[in-house]
Amino acid sequence: MNAPARPHSLTPELALREVPQVLLDALNAHFGSRCATGLAVREQHGRDESVFDVPPPAVVVFAESTADVVAAVALAAQYRVPVIPFGVGSSLEGHLLAVQGGISIDLGRMNHIVAIHPEDLTVTVQPGVTRKQLNEALKSSGLFFPIDPGADASLGGMSATRASGTNAVRYGTMRDNVLGLEVVTASGEVIRTGTRARKSSAGYDLTRLMVGSEGTLGVMTEITLKVYPLPEAVMAATCAFSTLADAVNTTIAIIQMGVPIARCELLDGNTVRMVNQHSKLGLAEVPMMLMEFHGSPAGVQEQIAMVQDIVNDNQGHGFSWASTPEERTRLWTARHNAYFAGVQSRPGCRCVTTDTCVPISKLADALLESVDEANAAGIPYFMVGHVGDGNFHMGYLIDPNSATERETAEHLNGKLVARALRLGGTCTGEHGIGLHKMDFLLTEVGTGSVAMMRAIKIALDPHNILNPGKIFSL
């Protein structure tokens, strides 16, 4: 229980466990054509958006029901073989890599919306439902689900990593928006956590324990979420700043004044340049803030007036406003395209993404120094920030074949995380620990807290079959 955390390595430690033929036979018997051992399918389920090279899982099963998940987990438990839930594969830190081999359970076919309760502002979904699919289904009811991590991730994956994204500054993260779960435990038992009530003091908060546990404590098979009435008025805005410091100070003031802003994003000038190249936008290549306001028409106007004053105080300029969905989308194009523009600015590169989050007053210290360091290191990067939360991402664009560049990116990430922790922040605002941040977690929370996490893991998964080798070493 007190083993040191895995070092912050680019070569994950493998401890492959054999998947015996008798287990494969049993999976075949249950899943039939939904059990796949072909290399292509396995490889597709053995990689995510991280930079790690790990052999794929031994077998992939496609679950269509909770009973399927129970069957797979029960067999994994019987043979003490790892079992790794798979959504759409958009996680960033190696969460789903089969470092100990085993079974990947693809939950993508569990994509039914179980219930929509507009009268209670709740929905219940299977884990394979994606956020866009949910919002499509909600459209006619005048409701929406706000959490938007960029990728069209599955709600199971978003719950498992405690995801958030651009709307979290107003609507919170998955932590705040999951009301309850159906979970298959390590022994293959089905439990329920939470209810559809808005609040509860009924015992330990198993819902919150499962949210963010990255598949290591159970497989989520049903998720009950809060949803929200579509705001009466939505306004989007962008504006430009001469310096990154001015943009960051604008953000800090908006949050400190308590403006209930719905989105508050930032790109640095370097990233705007990449977006211009990618999408021919012709934007001024200076730091750019992107905002969205939700509320009543008068409330939105009030928010805008307050923000405009703050922006003016900080030498912002080039304000653009938009209220129709089409105009808003156009205005936000730079933000939507930033990741791809960044990655495509260097053909063949891989992206090492950082994810620190700091108390809002420390955002300038955290962000400006990190940008300066990246510039000094001469590594190509893009920078996007959910700055209203104090959360920003540097995307270091490295040649995957260059050990030097990988080391440089990791070194910059290490310095950036150390700075965030020194400033009272966290190594990960929304991406999770996975394989990549295990040593950062240890530094952040200390050996005692990691020992407590391990104790919980051992208690709930004594044979370490649920996505083993993630979050902490065991």
Added chain:
Amino acid sequence: MNAPARPHSLTPELALREVPQVLLDALNAHFGSRCATGLAVREQHGRDESVFDVPPPAVVVFAESTADVVAAVALAAQYRVPVIPFGVGSSLEGHLLAVQGGISIDLGRMNHIVAIHPEDLTVTVQPGVTRKQLNEALKSSGLFFPIDPGADASLGGMSATRASGTNAVRYGTMRDNVLGLEVVTASGEVIRTGTRARKSSAGYDLTRLMVGSEGTLGVMTEITLKVYPLPEAVMAATCAFSTLADAVNTTIAIIQMGVPIARCELLDGNTVRMVNQHSKLGLAEVPMMLMEFHGSPAGVQEQIAMVQDIVNDNQGHGFSWASTPEERTRLWTARHNAYFAGVQSRPGCRCVTTDTCVPISKLADALLESVDEANAAGIPYFMVGHVGDGNFHMGYLIDPNSATERETAEHLNGKLVARALRLGGTCTGEHGIGLHKMDFLLTEVGTGSVAMMRAIKIALDPHNILNPGKIFSL
């Protein structure tokens, strides 16, 4: 681990563990005059607002620092004796009763505000700081802490029970407002959970696991909380309804429309009558809604206009509005005095308080039937509701010497909880499980989830010294 839950009994099962003289000597050596074994002090620490009769703890120590808590817990661990955190004793379900004997740690002297970070909207406090004390300290910074459970509870106690109260409909509960903790574990180790960042995906959410764990997983010694800018405008309102159904339907519509109301409370006519008798208010003895609106001046006016329309649609009348603090207090007198007015309406009575919370669309079903049942049973009661959350409290006013009345109250509570669970709700919105709701918890979450809670408890507190005998049997 699979022992049945304790029956829903009025006579808690005692399993007293001896506190040996050598332990008392060691506590005396450390705490000196802050270690008390006199009956009066022990009795004061051996009762809360519940109806249970349990012998007091063997000894009370008054902690003044984390080091004191470490010393007490380490000694308790060494001698395998229970240790029970004590705040102000305002819990309602027997949480702090020494059903297995042991040491009460009074945290009331750990009442320092460690840090106020107005620039980040966070504060860090010791667990003995009460909510009113915190708000007094925040006054000059233009901030406030919204969670208001009625009693001037300690923030440690409020965290331990996942408390909420009148403002939760807008600001959430302690679950949403605790950012991080310092905790003394069962082995006497000090750990930290969370950071001052607004969000994090760093490993298991130990903060949320501790919040609501009722002192059974650790003793909180420092709490970092979100605070909020004082709203620019605050308006209070009351109005009256001819029927309880009209009042409840008004509430449901307000929530479904997404009005960002800050407080939304309800008293039934019977309770207004008690308040009139107690405080000579001369209010119409019909159902009464009490509301508060926070925001910009224009935003508050918008909310009021929407609510007024909804109230009119539901035959509400007698609207009163107030904006100054004094007028708001006057308007809310009925709500503030409801508990005492209820209890004092029957001299010598004890109050058995219920705490169900249901999805908002089910509030009418849950509340109206419960009131009808209480009336049919002929038991005196008051009813107050944080109805905006779907949460309401029946206070059955029983003669503590009448076994029949106690049984009637418990019977009504049982029916009310069964109804809430049937409607998708919870047995406790904000008071916690304690001794009183252990069987309800089992019914609500099922044996599998309670087994998971037990497994966590055993993993983190293998000798069962931290407030044993609460939430579930062990």
